[in-house]
Amino acid sequence: MVTVIERILEKKNIFIFLILLLVSFTYIIYLNLNIIELNNNIKSKDNLYKIQINNRINEIDQLNSQLTDLHQLLNIGLDLSNKNNIYLNTRINEEDKKFILNSIPSAPPLRKVFITSEFGFRLHPIFRKEKLHTGVDLRAKIGTEVYSTANGVILEARNIDNGGYGKMVRIIHNHGFETLYAHLDDIYVNPGDIIKKGTLIGLTGNTGRSNGPHLHYEVKYIKKYLNPTDFLYWNRKTFDTIFSKNQETIHWKDLIFLMKNDIK
Ligand SMILES: [Zn+2]
CATH class of the missing domain: 2.70.70.10 (Glucose Permease (Domain IIA))
Structure with a gap:
């Protein structure tokens, strides 16, 4: 009698074990699928960010070139070839000259x-x-x-x-x-x-x-x-004669640049 019950129990155990195995297996597959989906998500997000970063870099490049254009337009720059002879690459119009001469002691x-x-x-x-x-x-x-x-x-x-x-x-x-x-x-x-x-x-x-x-x-x-x-x-x-003088004390380039901007 005992052995019969044992056998039934044994069979039942195997059955439960198989069920558990099946459930585990299904769950592992489910997890794997999830992981694959997550990975895909990350990849697509990664691509999106890369595109956004590239767009920003392009925008910055454009701004930089616009700034260079502005510098050329204002035509102000240092002559770096001679450090002791800093002069303004002046193309200051008559109106600007009048304003500058009225503001800084002259005459x-x-x-x-x-x-x-x-x-x-x-x-x-x-x-x-x-x-x-x-x-x-x-x-x-x-x-x-x-x-x-x-x-x-x-x-x-x-x-x-x-x-x-x-x-x-x-x-x-x-x-x-x-x-x-x-x-x-x-x-x-x-x-x-x-x-x-x-x-x-x-x-x-x-x-x-x-x-x-x-x-x-x-x-x-x-x-x-x-x-x-x-x-x-x-x-x-x-x-233009003043710009080669008092260079150590007066930052002429910045000063004139500021004053030209002030009157705009
Ligand atoms: Zn005196």
Whole structure:
């Protein structure tokens, strides 16, 4: 009796085992199919991304070539062949020149210019010591009209003589420039006044530490003294001459590029 039951059980076991095997096998096939489908999905997504990336690269290439075109159109570039002679590849139209010359100190502050003392190190006439002359001295009898050399804002208008510069006017211009007019006799402007290039700001004199009537004229750029002579004779005709000067201090290329963009 026992053996009969055992046999039946044995057969039943085999049957269950076969069923399990079949189910497992089916499940494995099902999983494999899923994996294949997933793989296909990944491949098609991968291709899609590749296409999108390629499209973006093409767009960037196009933008790059448009930028190059723009640079050529604006015609501004550095001459890298001579590092010490950076100049602007200028094709600046007359309107742009006018704007630039109105913004940066240019032209003389007096109607007639005669330099009596240059910018640079010199034996100081009063101190009898080698000293930096921070501006140029222009011959002017007392009462000669003084004009601003660029558009700007009056930073300082000292109408009292307390030594040094004496009565003086200091003007802030755009883009980091500053001018100073010293030893004046009279002043016609006040701090905060917005003035145009060529505005009458005062009269020359002999105030402060001065050994005779004259105008002491300074040009500064980001607090550094520049040789004003370069700017005294800067005008439309001599427009390009300035770009080979003060290169260490003034990044002419970027500055002019900025100003050309400003007026558009
Ligand atoms: Zn001086």
